Amino acid sequence: MRSLSQTTDWNEEEVKVLMKSTYYSQRKDINKGTDMKTLTEEWPFLFQESGMEVHFKDLTGIPLKETFLNSIDRKGSRLLNFMKNVCATKNKRVLQTVTKLQVLRGQTNGCSEDVKDMILLLLSYFDEKEELLLHYVEETSLAKDVELENLPVTPCIIVCGPSCYAAVRFMLSVDRQIANDDITTFITAVCLMFGSYYCFNIHYPSELASVLEFLQRCFFVINPEKGTKVAEKKNKKRVPVNPRVFTLISDLSDHEWRETL
Secondary structure, eight states: OHHHHTSSOOOHHHHHHHHHHTHHHHHHHHHTTOOHHHHHHHOGGGGSHHHHHHHHHHHHSSOHHHHHHHHIIIIIHHHHHHIIIIIHHHOHHHHHHHHHHHHHHTTOOSHHHHHHHHHHHHHHHHTOOGGGTEEEEOTTOOGGGSOGGGSOSSOEEEEESSSTTTOSEEEEEETTEEEEEEEOOHHHHHHHHHHHHHHTTOOBOGGGHHHHHHIIIIISOOOOSSOOOBOOOTTOOOOSSOHHHHHHHHHHHHHHHHHTO
C-alpha cells in the first residue's frame, strides 16, 4: 500500500481489499499509540476517503459517507430551515451568521453548499470555536506551507481559500500533521474529519463537544446509550447525552410536528 500510494493510477477496489485484510494491523498500531506522522507513512490510505471508509465501517459497522449523505438528504434542509427561520429570531449570533452566509454563498446551490451552511450555523448556535474545526490558509498553500504549530491538536479541516465557499480544495490535519492535502469537496473533508475521531481514538474537545455530538447522533447515526467521546473534565459530571444537543433535537422535532398541523 505504501508503494501504491506513490502512484497516481491505483485501483480503489484493490485498496479497499488491502485495507480490509490489514485492519487488525492498523488497529494494533493505532491502539498502541503510534504517532500520527508514522501512521500517515505506514498506512497512507487510512487518510484517504476509500481507505477510511473501510476502516470506519469495520470499526463501527456504519458506512461513513453513505450514512452522512443519506442523513443530509433526509434532514439537511429541515435543519437549515429551522436554523434560519426559528433560531435566527431568538439567537443573535445565529442571525449574524445567516446574514453573513447569504453574502458568502451568493447564488451557488447544491448539497455541499448546504453542508457548509449547516456546519457554520451549528457552530453559531452552540457558540463553539470555529477555529478548532476550520483553519483557513491561502488558496495556493501547499501542505509544506501550513504552519503546523497554529493548528489544533484535534482533527481539523484546512480550508484553502478565504472561505468554505471560495475554497479551491481542503486538507485534513490530525495531531498537527497534514494527513491528506488534496480533498476536493467539503463533504469528503467533513467525513474524514469526523471519521478521524473514531479511527484514531480521539476525544471530542470540550470547545466543539456540542457540534460534534450533534453530527454524531443526527447525521452519522451513532447513538450509544451510555458513554461519551468528549474529553473528560475534572469535577464535572458526565451525562449520556449532551443536554444542549438534546434540546436542539427536541426543538427541531417539535417544530417539524407543528409544521405538519
